[in-house]
Amino acid sequence: MTETSELTMLQSINEALHGEMARDERVVLLGEDIGHVGGVFRATEGLFEKFGETRVVDTPLAEGAIVGSAVGLAMAGLVPVAEIQFLGFSYQAMHQLAGQVARLRYRSQGRFEPAITIRAPFGGGVRTPELHSDSLEGQLANIPGLKVVAPATAADAKGLLAASIRDPDPVIFLEPLRGYRGIRGDVPDGDHVVPLGSARLARTGDDLVIVAWSYQVELACKVADALTAEGLSIAVLDLRSLVPLDLEAISAVVDRCGRAVVVEEAAQTGGFAGEVVATIVEECFWSLEAPVVRVSGFDVPYPVGMLEDTYVPDEKRIAAAVRQTLASA
Amino acid sequence: MTETSELTMLQSINEALHGEMARDERVVLLGEDIGHVGGVFRATEGLFEKFGETRVVDTPLAEGAIVGSAVGLAMAGLVPVAEIQFLGFSYQAMHQLAGQVARLRYRSQGRFEPAITIRAPFGGGVRTPELHSDSLEGQLANIPGLKVVAPATAADAKGLLAASIRDPDPVIFLEPLRGYRGIRGDVPDGDHVVPLGSARLARTGDDLVIVAWSYQVELACKVADALTAEGLSIAVLDLRSLVPLDLEAISAVVDRCGRAVVVEEAAQTGGFAGEVVATIVEECFWSLEAPVVRVSGFDVPYPVGMLEDTYVPDEKRIAAAVRQTLASA
Amino acid sequence: MARPTETQLRDILVDMVEARAQGGRLWNLQRQGQVGTVAPVDGHEAVVAATAHALDPLHDWIFPQYREPLALQRFGPEVLEQYMLYNVGHPDGSRLPPSVRVAPIAISLATQIPHAVGLAWGMTLQNEPGVVTVFFGDGSSSEGDFHEAANLAGVLRAPAILLCVNNQWAISTPLHQQTAAKTLADRATGYGIPGVRIDGNDAAEVYDAVDQARQRALHGDGPTLIEAVVYRLGAHTTADDPTRYIPAEELEAAQRDDPITRLATHLASKGLWDDELRTTTEAEALARIDKAFERAITQPLAPDAVFDHCFTSDTPRMARQRNALLEATTATGAAESGVSQ
């Protein structure tokens, strides 16, 4: 049995970075304020002191240059792990991320290996200013050549980050702001790797499955637990990685339950929940006993603090969707 | 009866720009190479000569500044119509488009009116270099506060562009590269406005509906016509605008047909076809007689010339999906 | 050359002292959990207030970065009121009345620079007199948007003042890691525009530089890049602990050059300032911010306000979302649809 420690998600991310930097000298960290202060959330705490200023680099304030220079670092044979201070500011680097990082291998037909990981906090619930909370995973998942990973537990944060850094393909690694300190759990000590592309059945159940990722898994599990207490049997599937998407896990659980609710925090139109619904329809249409319902953010920009609780899907909205789907026949 | 002229889509776009600039002095055009040479595809031909260098402005080569300065122009009370030379280069401006253009009204709670239209050619089939053919509408549709319009006919190109420019909300107007000279048709002379947000039933039919937008409507209609000759009854719904999405038109035709195929050129995962499928499931689940099938580009970057015909959905792939869906029971 | 009069300097100092006092109150409100993250104005007071006084609020525009609002009151008392709404997280927090020529905070750094250039350009197209001043930090000057906008402004000869407040830090990143450039004003040559470097702690020098840039812009001679050198005397924001990275001696040295002390000493030597004036100024400022705070937390908010002003009218999907929200809000018991616990 592996030893574990109880950590917050933030601590487990920090542990993964420590482990990967120690394991592979090619790993270099770059980003705004990641060195001296250890990141605005302290995700990179202690790394500058331990690995020095050549491997943990405070860059100028320019996301395009952070992501763009990571391409060059990768061409030099290094394994860059870049931090974007908040995912909303990845828009400043989208030309490098979508147009360059995601295509380097394809363009060069395998000559260059973009073993690049880009970490960014995202998601709401903590009263940030505009653009600090935006959930862009739907947009990111439509960028071919980019893997999109979004852990929901402390243990997965460590294991999936390690896997992302070791992956020779580029990965955008999404860290839930609310989860940094709000999610904690037992995390295996030492080397811990969770392969990309496999979903996790967070709750078993037969009546309906809630499909979610990142912080929404936390909410989905609470809803499932509450409804289990009422005698219902609700499964929760934590996708963990949106690209690659675990088609088998989705179809297995939906085939069993026949009913599904998909939860996301992003604006609904064009969000990734739509992709999940389409996938379910393709894979499991004949098992479906009711329409698949999406619980999403509204079709408005992520709003200011006073409107946040209205906007962000909560347990109440998820539970209502579950009941509605169960009632539907 | 209104007089019409037979025009290519390119000519009809040019006509719309002429009309709107003549109609409203606040309309100004900006972009790379749109003035002296009239745009790399000649979409803005003749406008520089007619309206002068203060209203048709060749900007420096900087998409961020084009879209970003359009925000300021709109704040000054003007109606900027910006051209991005190829949609793939809108990534350079994504921070301005998604983070600023789309939020100006919301942020200022209506004080500022981002009456901005951004035109860009997109889509494949003409052997362009990388990033010139990319279909990003799925990503754009997930940006709240932005309208996404994609005409499929010459007449609609004129009418929807006029409506986009007149619309006080920001619109990204997508012009199919293949359609510039490849699509032609009768276009009403003079003022012609097609309201945003209403889909068009391009073909009526009862057995199955093909939902598409932009150039794919052309292909869908050819498939529908060919299959009609075989005795099938295939409808084609041209969405025309992805945001706002015409929910009523979708549910009306899917409820009637019970079977649907959705066509897009973008990579499948996270593409807008997924959104259409999810919408159909939400609106019409109980009418569905078969799973809704997507015909999409593959989950790879838009490829080089020799691989283009393999990648881009064609009549054969659409027809196969239609037959498969009709056979499914 | 237009050195401000001593009276103007006193007005500027009043604004500076008020901003500092109100900033302190705001900091406390944040610590009490009453408002969100706050970025202190400390050290920026002279450059912001003197700039505002060198401009014409009836015709000129200001684009703030985010530290500026409390020192912008010359542009209208509404700036403070709106800023308090902003701090409490009310959607009206970025809406000023049409008469107040201050743009909303853009959040995403440097994105406001092309906006400002576009507005300046648009004003010339509309034959409106006036110049547009945009504030941005040393850190923000590394963003591509700065470059693209400065270059565009040069080509268009837009009546804009690009005002870079170099406070030596971008959160924890010191200037020498931000750029190897000796001065940020040096960048102006690369855009074919004048660049000036000024002491941003000297209100008179700021006033003069902004006034000159403004005259130049109004005469059709295009934009100016001003680098105002100051020192960030406070934390980056309420979420930051600068003792982790700012050497104590460096901060102390900067504090000895506090822009408020400097101007106060000067004006006191002219008999135009004293402790009593400072005390009453501060008291009034605090009364005003307290009132603004009270107003902010009692500002009405519709249950479906989250949908307002996204578009001119709701899309069909938004209309459904709005209805669903209203239904859920009016449904009295949550028990029916929610989790029972």
Next chain:
Amino acid sequence: MARPTETQLRDILVDMVEARAQGGRLWNLQRQGQVGTVAPVDGHEAVVAATAHALDPLHDWIFPQYREPLALQRFGPEVLEQYMLYNVGHPDGSRLPPSVRVAPIAISLATQIPHAVGLAWGMTLQNEPGVVTVFFGDGSSSEGDFHEAANLAGVLRAPAILLCVNNQWAISTPLHQQTAAKTLADRATGYGIPGVRIDGNDAAEVYDAVDQARQRALHGDGPTLIEAVVYRLGAHTTADDPTRYIPAEELEAAQRDDPITRLATHLASKGLWDDELRTTTEAEALARIDKAFERAITQPLAPDAVFDHCFTSDTPRMARQRNALLEATTATGAAESGVSQ
């Protein structure tokens, strides 16, 4: 100061003449519909070939924009072969063997500049000797990526040469609409790096400037911005008609300063060049490009090549897409599944 020897200059001229000749052939192939859009090298030959000769192909890297490949043959004959695959639209068109230190064309303008800076930085981290030279145009210098990368290079003292080929045009946009800057080299000061402006039609001057920048970089003194002033003698691309916007007299004046004529005249005066040499050089160049073209159009292509090298291995969805494609390809009659017409 390292003026190239006359023999080196002759080698450079050979490359220049070959590039021009092959460019002509490529233009014709495009006109015959055999290859895609082509961006002619005309007018850029000296700056590209002399740069390649001033660098060390075993240790130094080149990031082209898109006009350069034909003049880069000093970096390996594979460059031509690969470029022909690129022109016919074969996926291998951007794959060079590991020994050839030339990066693929990035298409999206200026995005290659941060790549180059990152690679230069990475080489220092790995203690690899060598410098990275990145080509970009006057138009591309307006992009934010140029600014962000140049600034980063300055801070990191990366061993990079930022080589701006100012050919006076970006498609139809003349330099004075691109920027109000008097020179693009002027921008260097704003990044704290040296900036030099050279006559890009003078191969010796180019060689010298690149050599100096290279030495500086190798000695740990960081990057250099070089502005090489040339004139675009051809169309922007095969899709462009420059007579619509380039005044005939201006082009004629530029043609009188053709870099090939200039160097040929110089070397002829030294007895190192004559028409016969030119004729045989051209003939050999054409033979080589024709061979490369034949190879390119006969290069094998798997039916499912569209999926290769997107990721190291297919995602489950891609695997299905690949299978479906292979099934559709192997299904002999399309009649069954396709449209009958």
